[in-house]
Amino acid sequence: MGKRIGMEVAMAVAEAVGLCNIDMAAVYPITPQSHIAEHLSDLVANGEIDAEFVTVESEHSAMSAVIGASGTGARSYTATSSQGLMYMHELLPIASAMRLPITMAIANRAVSGPLNILNDHSDIMPQRDSGWISIFVENGQEAIDMSIIAFKIAEHKEVMLPVNINIDGFQLTHMVEPFEMPSQEEVNQFLPPFVPHATLHPAKPVTMGAFAMSDYFAEIMKAKNEALKNSKKVIVDVWNEWAKMFGRAYKPVETYMADDAEILMLTMGSMGETAQMAIDELRAKGVKAGLVKLRLWRPFPFEEIKDAVKNAKKLIVTDRAISFGGPGGPVFSEIKSALYAEAQRPLIYDYIYGLGGRDVPVGDFIGMFERVLADTANKLVDTYEFWGVRE
Amino acid sequence: MALKSWRELPTGCVVFEPGSASEYHTGSWRSQRPVWNNSKCIKCGICYVYCPEGCVQQTEDGFFQADMDYCKGCGICAHECWPRAISMVEEG
Numbered sequence: 391m392g393k394r395i396g397m398e399v400a401m402a403v404a405e406a407v408g409l410c411n412i413d414m415a416a417v418y419p420i421t422p423q424s425h426i427a428e429h430l431s432d433l434v435a436n437g438e439i440d441a442e443f444v445t446v447e448s449e450h451s452a453m454s455a456v457i458g459a460s461g462t463g464a465r466s467y468t469a470t471s472s473q474g475l476m477y478m479h480e481l482l483p484i485a486s487a488m489r490l491p492i493t494m495a496i497a498n499r500a501v502s503g504p505l506n507i508l509n510d511h512s513d514i515m516p517q518r519d520s521g522w523i524s525i526f527v528e529n530g531q532e533a534i535d536m537s538i539i540a541f542k543i544a545e546h547k548e549v550m551l552p553v554n555i556n557i558d559g560f561q562l563t564h565m566v567e568p569f570e571m572p573s574q575e576e577v578n579q580f581l582p583p584f585v586p587h588a589t590l591h592p593a594k595p596v597t598m599g600a601f602a603m604s605d606y607f608a609e610i611m612k613a614k615n616e617a618l619k620n621s622k623k624v625i626v627d628v629w630n631e632w633a634k635m636f637g638r639a640y641k642p643v644e645t646y647m648a649d650d651a652e653i654l655m656l657t658m659g660s661m662g663e664t665a666q667m668a669i670d671e672l673r674a675k676g677v678k679a680g681l682v683k684l685r686l687w688r689p690f691p692f693e694e695i696k697d698a699v700k701n702a703k704k705l706i707v708t709d710r711a712i713s714f715g716g717p718g719g720p721v722f723s724e725i726k727s728a729l730y731a732e733a734q735r736p737l738i739y740d741y742i743y744g745l746g747g748r749d750v751p752v753g754d755f756i757g758m759f760e761r762v763l764a765d766t767a768n769k770l771v772d773t774y775e776f777w778g779v780r781e
Numbered sequence: 782m783a784l785k786s787w788r789e790l791p792t793g794c795v796v797f798e799p800g801s802a803s804e805y806h807t808g809s810w811r812s813q814r815p816v817w818n819n820s821k822c823i824k825c826g827i828c829y830v831y832c833p834e835g836c837v838q839q840t841e842d843g844f845f846q847a848d849m850d851y852c853k854g855c856g857i858c859a860h861e862c863w864p865r866a867i868s869m870v871e872e873g
Contacts, residue, residue: 487793487794488793488794488795489792489793490793550792550793587791587792587793587795588791588792588793588795588797595799596795596796596797596799597795597796597799597801597802598793598795598796600794600796600802602794605784606784606785606790608787609784609785609786609787609790610787610790610794612787613787613788613790616787
């Protein structure tokens with residue numbers, strides 16, 4: 391049996407990774423991820439886990455080290471945030487193209503400039519097209535669970551893709567929360583040993599990451615895209631397996647009071663919990679409001695999103711990043727494109743909010759609902775606004 | 782060799798056959814080829830040393846030639862050859 395503990399989420403993530411029989415980790419510390427790096431290196435240094443902790447000099451080296459290690463068949467882990475993730479950027483599509491099942495935690499933080507260490511999603515959004523499985527978590531328990539589950543998804547023989555787990559910086563990483571930590575026996579039972587599709591070994595030479603020109607490049611891109619699309623089935627299966635074993639169920643898209651809702655809000659990450667409180671208040675006032683939480687960002691769950699919003703009249707998408715000079719937030723443009731061909735779809739609105747760690751209390755979510763409900767002439771449909779920005 | 786479909790590619794495009802890069806004839810990229818004038822060649826081997834492709838070979842009589850399957854026509858051998866024994870000639 392797992393045990394109930396209270397701990398800071400970042401440290402608990404390192405504890406959870408420590409249960410996963412990793413062979414190596416290469417983690418460069420960066421706020422607000424540092425406590426993952428520190429605690430994991432403590433676990434290795436104290437001999438609590440038998441793994442190599444590579445003290446790299448940058449995030450570029452961290453990602454390079456886990457790519458190399460994963461190529462040898464080692465279960466490999468890293469974690470980063472913001473500028474560190476930006477520095478890893480050029481290596482991310484290489485890891486996925488080589489089909490290396492690396493697992494990475496991202497303590498989401500605003501990207502400079504100006505320099506800001508607090509939470510939003512502007513670090514992960516530019517990595518969207520890197521070919522990684524991308525999962526968002528809402529609280530500490532989910533951060534722990536996904537940190538273990540991610541290895542099983544990544545290493546599944548029909549997946550073999552890297553996974554990033556998005557954990558809101560500070561809002562989640564630095565919270566002390568009560569949660570259930572699975573036992574070593576339970577994790578051993580859940581997580582089978584890593585069986586790589588190929589390994590770098592002098593006894594049987596192979597080449598990984600070989601050169602490819604125009605005669606093969608398109609075929610390779612298509613194969614990678616199909617692999618990522620097909621991973622959704624395995625992700626759902628593994629989540630169901632986790633639910634059976636641990637009683638905590640996860641889905642690509644989760645809903646709250648959405649079945650009869652006339653107006654829906656869509657959130658990603660930790661904002662879901664605050665938005666849920668706003669829904670309760672609105673329901674108490676007689677507003678048929680509901681919530682849609684997007685947990686799986688890549689592969690994008692098109693069918694699940696269509697199903698979740700099909701009965702609503704209005705849908706408020708919320709974004710914690712902006713595509714400058716583009717269609718609004720990246721989530722907004724994705725949702726619009728997912729629903730474009732639907733005969734019956736809600737009117738869609740977008741609020742860009744919580745940038746650079748700005749607090750978004752319950753009243754702000756209620757304010758967004760009220761503003762959209764007041765838009766009876768549909769003037770704001772298909773537009774985006776910066777919520778709470780000083781004019 | 783018939784080109785494979787996307788379905789036939791090995792996971793992660795791992796190459797399991799060692800040394801198979803030799804099957805890729807990079808000489809098809811060439812627009813100029815090196816031509817040795819053996820009357821000027823002093824057999825110093827600087828072309829052999831500098832060839833980035835490793836495709837310059839010494840023949841039994843001690844002179845040098847490039848393997849045209851792999852020579853990309855970069856001209857480094859001609860540039861480095863101080864007796865000026867190598868000239869770069871346009872491919873037909």
